[in-house]
Amino acid sequence: MKAQTKETQAAFTPASALEALKAGNQRFVNNQQVSRDLGSQVQDTATGQYPFATVLHCIDSRVSAELIFDQGIGDLFSIRIAGNFVNDDILGSMEFACKLAGTKVLVVLGHTACGAVKGACDHARLGNLTTLIQKLELAVESVPEPTDQTQRNSANIEFVNEVAKKNVEMTMDNIRLKSAVLRDMEESGDIVIVGGMYDIATGAVEFY
Structure with a gap:
């Protein structure tokens, strides 16, 4: 499969770009990835890049957007930070990717059993990680109390995953x-902003 060109990028709509990611994830789950000549894609993109999607996701080694969406070189702008939240620099990167570079879909992707979210649930403190954890604690506070109050921590994986999903929702709200x-682009139909949760046990992404 060849790398994206200006023409193939322009042919994407926000809806078709999202469908391409969904189809890629289905291929990944089914172990039916497209055959790519990555060396040729390196050469094809040497003079320009035309990605169709931007994905904000965690640094977790099990969650690589290019792999789980079965995409090649030049297909995605991939933004990674523990806990997949936004700050001014990430917002600026997103604005570049969507407004200037032409991507059609912006995905905020969380994942199950997220270590950063577990840290937030436990109110962990460690050097510079403390500031990052405190940003995610806003999502912890927004999730309803579990029936058993002793399980409002990383020992309760269902609670952790609910916090991870809430964090995605809050991150989308913060982007807008x-x-x-980005808000104006979404309102005008130039992009779509969507959330997703990646299941580290199955490889599947649930969009919402």
């Missing part, structure tokens, strides 16, 4: 609130 560029 803090980036007029």
